[in-house]
Amino acid sequence: MHVLIVGGGVVGLACAHALTDRGASVTVCEAGSLGGGSTGRAAGGIRTQFSTRVNVELSLSSIPVWESFADEFGVDIDYRRPGYLFLARTDSTADAFERNVAMQNDAGVPSRFLDPDEALEYVPELRADQFVAATYSSVDGIADPHSAVQGLAAAVREAGGDVRANTPVTDIERTDDGWRVETPHETFETDAVVCAAGAWSKRVAALADIDLPIAPRRRQIAVVEPEGDLPDDAPLTIDLDTGSYFRPEREGTAIVGGHFSESDPDVDPDGFDKSMDLEWALEATERADDCAAYFGPETKIRNGWAGLYAVTPDHHAIVDDVASGFVVAAGFSGHGFQHAPATGEAVADLCLDEDVCDVDISPLSLDRFESGETLSEENVA
Ligand SMILES: Cc1cc2nc3c(=O)[nH]c(=O)nc-3n(C[C@H](O)[C@H](O)[C@H](O)COP(=O)(O)OP(=O)(O)OC[C@H]3O[C@@H](n4cnc5c(N)ncnc54)[C@H](O)[C@@H]3O)c2cc1C
Numbered sequence: 001m002h003v004l005i006v007g008g009g010v011v012g013l014a015c016a017h018a019l020t021d022r023g024a025s026v027t028v029c030e031a032g033s034l035g036g037g038s039t040g041r042a043a044g045g046i047r048t049q050f051s052t053r054v055n056v057e058l059s060l061s062s063i064p065v066w067e068s069f070a071d072e073f074g075v076d077i078d079y080r081r082p083g084y085l086f087l088a089r090t091d092s093t094a095d096a097f098e099r100n101v102a103m104q105n106d107a108g109v110p111s112r113f114l115d116p117d118e119a120l121e122y123v124p125e126l127r128a129d130q131f132v133a134a135t136y137s138s139v140d141g142i143a144d145p146h147s148a149v150q151g152l153a154a155a156v157r158e159a160g161g162d163v164r165a166n167t168p169v170t171d172i173e174r175t176d177d178g179w180r181v182e183t184p185h186e187t188f189e190t191d192a193v194v195c196a197a198g199a200w201s202k203r204v205a206a207l208a209d210i211d212l213p214i215a216p217r218r219r220q221i222a223v224v225e226p227e228g229d230l231p232d233d234a235p236l237t238i239d240l241d242t243g244s245y246f247r248p249e250r251e252g253t254a255i256v257g258g259h260f261s262e263s264d265p266d267v268d269p270d271g272f273d274k275s276m277d278l279e280w281a282l283e284a285t286e287r288a289d290d291c292a293a294y295f296g297p298e299t300k301i302r303n304g305w306a307g308l309y310a311v312t313p314d315h316h317a318i319v320d321d322v323a324s325g326f327v328v329a330a331g332f333s334g335h336g337f338q339h340a341p342a343t344g345e346a347v348a349d350l351c352l353d354e355d356v357c358d359v360d361i362s363p364l365s366l367d368r369f370e371s372g373e374t375l376s377e378e379n380v381a
Contacts, residue, residue: 001024001025001191001192001351001352002024002025002026002027002190002191002192003015003019003024003025003026003027003190003191003192003193003194003351004026004027004028004029004179004181004188004190004192004193004194005019005026005027005028005029005193005194005196006029006169006172006181006193006194006195006196006197006204007028007029007030007037007194007195007196007197007198007200007201007204007330008028008029008030008033008034008035008149008153008163008164008165009030009034009035009037009038009039009149009196009198009336010035010039010145010148010149010152010336010337010340011039011196011198011329011330011332011336011340011343011344012028012030012194012196012197012329013028013034013149013152013153013156013163013340014152014340014341014343014344015194015196015329015343015344015347015348016028016152016156016161016163016344017152017155017156017159017161017344018344018345018347018348019161019344019347019348019351019352020155020156020159020160020161021159021348022348022352022354022356024348024351024352025160025161026156026161026162027161027162027163027164027188027190028156028161028162028163028164029164029167029168029169029181029183030163030164030165030166030167031166031167031168031169031200032165032166033165033166034149034150034153034163034165035145035146035149035150037197037198037199037200037308038198038199038307038308038309038310038336039145039146039148039149039198039336039337040145040146040149040307041221041274041305041306041307041308042145042307042336042337043142043221043236043247043255043257044142044143044144044145044337045084045140045141045142045236045247045335045337045338046059046062046063046066046079046140046141046142046143046337046338047059047084047137047140047141047236047335047338048060048063048104048109048111048137048139048140049084049086049100049104049109049111049135049137049140049379050100050104050335050377050379051096051099051100051103051376051377051378051379052316052363052375052376052377053103053107054316054359054360054361054363054364054375055316055335055339055377056103056104056107056109057107057342057358057359057360058338058339058342058343058359059338059339059342060107060108060109061341061342061345061357061358061359062338062339062340062341062342062343063139065341066079066141066143066148066338066341067079069143069148069151072155073151073152073154073155074151074154075147075148075150075151075154076147077143077144077147077148077151078142078143078144078147079141079142079143080141080142080143081138081139081140081141082140082141082142082233082234082235082236082247082248083122083136083137083138083139083140083141083235083236084136084137084140084235084236084237084238085119085122085123085134085135085136085235085236085237085238086134086135086136086238086240086379087116087119087126087131087133087134087237087238087239087240087241087291088131088132088133088134088240088241089130089131089132089239089241089242090132090241091132093132093133093240093241094132094133096378097113097133097134097135098113098133100135100378100379101113101135104137109137109139110137110138110139111135111136111137112135112136112137113133113134113135114133114134114135114136115133115134116128116129116130116131116132116133116134118134119131119134119136122136122234122235122237123234123235123237123292124231125228125230125292125293125294126237126291126292127290127291127292127293130290130291131239136235140235140236142236142247145337148337148340167183167184167185168183168184169181169182169183169204169207170182170183170184170207171207172193172204172207172208172326173208174208174323174324175189177191178190178191178192178325179191179192179193179208179325179326181193191325191351192325192326192327192351193208193325193326193327194327194328194329194347194351195212195326195327195328195329195330196329196330196347197330198308198310198330198332198336199214199216199217199269199308199309199310200216200269200270201214201310201328201330201331202214202215203269205322205326205328208323208326210322210323210326212318212322212328212330212331212366213312213313213331213369214310214311214312214318214330214331215266215310215311215312216266216267216268216269216272216308216309216310216311217266217267217308217309217310217311218267218272218273218306218307218308219257219259219306219307219308219309219334220257220276220277220280220281220284220304220305220306220307221255221256221257221276221304221305221306221307222255222256222257222276222280222281222284222285222301222302222303222304223249223253223254223255223301223302223303223304224253224254224255224256224281224285224295224299224300224301224302225252225253225254225299225300225302226252226253226254226294226295226299227294227295227296227297227298227299228293228294228295228296229294230246230248230252230254230292230294231248232248233248234247234248235247237291237292238379239287239290239291240378240379242258242260242287242290242291243258243259243260244256244257244258244260244284244287244288244290244291245257245258245288246288246291246292246294246295253302254288254294254295256281256284256285256287256288256295257284258284258287260280260283260284260287267308269308272306272308273306274305274306274307275304275305275306276303276304276305276306277306278301281301281304282301285299285301309332309333309334310330310331310332310333310336311331311333311334312331312333312369313369313374314368314369314374314375314376314377315333315334315375315376315377315380316331316333316363316364316374316375316377317329317330317331317332317333317336317339317343317364318330318331318364318365318366319343319346319347319350319361319364320350320361320364320365320366320367321350321351322366325351327347327350327351328366329343329346329347333377333380334380335380342357342359345357345359346359346361363375
């Protein structure tokens with residue numbers, strides 16, 4: 001069995017790792033550098049606090065891989081678990097938090113519903129009077145996506161996988177017994193194709209005349225020097241009603257992020273502006289200050305960047321064999337880094353007709369957009 005994977009980000013490499021682990025022959029074609037797409041621009045968040053069961057289960061199934069990554073792959077991904085704190089300003093958001101915590105607890109997540117004063121235990125300078133409720137999960141954390149990509153790529157190569165950078169896929173065609181995939185220097189005959197091209201997935205699938213509802217959306221991050229003393233072990237804190245978030249970074253700095261603009265146009269994934277807008281960074285910092293008193297006027301904006309979310313209409317990934325051996329693993333809508341390990345196992349199951357992955361990925365089928373059985377993920381920033 002040979003599988004050709006389009007895209008050498010964390011998802012494509014996790015798929016390649018799961019497949020080589022089970023004895024399949026794999027080629028990864030990456031147009032640019034490994035991890036050079038959205039993976040290299042992610043905030044590294046790994047959390048269990050989602051509002052749908054399938055997203056919670058993808059996290060629970062992936063976390064053991066992040067926990068044991070250093071032992072298994074020999075690479076330190078700087079995995080830490082300061083937790084995630086979600087904050088609600090409105091009663092309707094608080095009601096949703098209660099429902100989410102019940103579902104998460106049922107799935108085995110130790111998340112807790114808190115009143116704003118209890119949240120002060122985790123973020124001492126929280127402006128608690130702005131909020132009506134919070135949730136916290138101690139198993140949520142962060143890791144370094146760059147190191148994860150290096151560890152996965154090395155493991156795939158060691159297992160005999162062929163991982164190629166600077167190899168764009170230019171055409172994909174169905175054949176009698178599989179697929180033909182063209183790159184500028186070589187044509188591959190393969191049993192299955194995995195589209196793990198992130199924000200480029202609509203374009204890649206179109207090469208095979210397949211239409212995917214996945215749109216590239218620009219998202220930014222700023223690295224700041226907070227005015228106040230944000231503790232190193234403070235959780236990633238999300239003010240869900242404004243979409244603003246922050247977390248401590250290294251050496252006293254912090255990351256602030258969020259998406260505030262009303263309009264959200266599709267961007268060209270090859271030509272978008274990868275730099276951070278100063279005006280956006282000022283707004284992100286002000287919003288973080290409105291949430292917790294670390295980000296007053298003396299806060300210095302150091303640097304930042306922009307990357308792409310690959311967004312589907314219901315903010316859930318598509319993980320599905322959509323055309324007899326054309327498997328899609330894309331559209332993670334801002335949480336594909338953390339879900340990559342479980343996705344890799346699910347994709348290997350789809351390619352090899354096995355049943356190893358412990359997550360029921362049937363809610364992530366492509367045809368949900370036609371049947372109307374879409375999902376609703378409320379915990380997105
Ligand atoms: C600002 C920001 C913050 C984020 N924070 C988080 C977070 O905290 N936690 C989290 O889980 N996720 C986060 N994400 C989302 C995360 O980055 C993505 O979901 C994840 O990286 C997707 O991985 P991927 O491998 O699918 O895509 P990518 O890393 O984009 O990889 C796809 C690859 O396909 C390649 N490609 C495209 N076209 C072709 C072609 N024709 N031939 C060959 N290769 C091709 C591209 O070059 C690219 O390298 C964030 C994203 C952004 C932008």
